[in-house]
Amino acid sequence: MARVATTVDVFNAVAEPRRREILDVLGGGERPVNDLVPLLGLAQPQVSKHLRVLREVGAVDVRDVGRQRLYRVNGHALKPIHDWVSTYERSWSERFEQLDEVLEELKQEEQGDGSDDD
């Protein structure tokens, strides 16, 4: 078996480095497909395919202008990733480390208090 389809799980869609690159480029503003081709060093069909995956998970939106299709990032689709990973932010954020220190102090005080209702 392989894994949950890239077109269904945004975590998986974005696990492909090329697709992250595409989002990063599009972060700078709306662009047609052919703009991405030289920037990524990929053939046009592959770029279109990556864009399709990103579109299916909602990470990009499209707009037709003449014969061009202008793609743009839709960051909302990435929120689940942010939400999930943020629960681990405690590990590296100074802000949380300081919070942990305070909580630790409170805990110690409680223990000195003699109550052991854990």
Add this chain to the structure above:
Amino acid sequence: MARVATTVDVFNAVAEPRRREILDVLGGGERPVNDLVPLLGLAQPQVSKHLRVLREVGAVDVRDVGRQRLYRVNGHALKPIHDWVSTYERSWSERFEQLDEVLEELKQEEQGDGSDDD
């Protein structure tokens, strides 16, 4: 071709839902492998394999105690994901939306000013 190895790219390692589940469980505290088996509904060998992948990208640490191996989350490994996805936070965060409003206002004022150094 497939994609960057799960054992090399933390984005890819975590693109597998089972592995996110494992991290979520371990977030509650250190646990031996066999604790995860019933919780995930996976066979023990598959759990060990997922843990191996997580260990290779540094997302978990191990500690031997007797014949058990206690695994725990190492959130630091997830920071690159947080950093990357945070650049898109503008899309959904009220905080950034308000900032955008202010910037928009400043821009309008500048235009009314007659200067067009854009």
Add this chain to the structure above:
DNA sequence: TTGATGTATGCCTATATAGGCATATAATGT
């Protein structure tokens, strides 16, 4: 040593999928 328990590894199969390449589709200009 022997047996039991906890975990890791190896082999196998099915499957998803990235990229190569040809071609289809669509819009525009002449």
Add this chain to the structure above:
DNA sequence: ACATTATATGCCTATATAGGCATACATCAA
């Protein structure tokens, strides 16, 4: 209508990998 440009789709191959299952390895108990 025809050519040109922009993009999407289809077919192909190679490859990574998730899970099934047997088994190796390691640690502890008797």
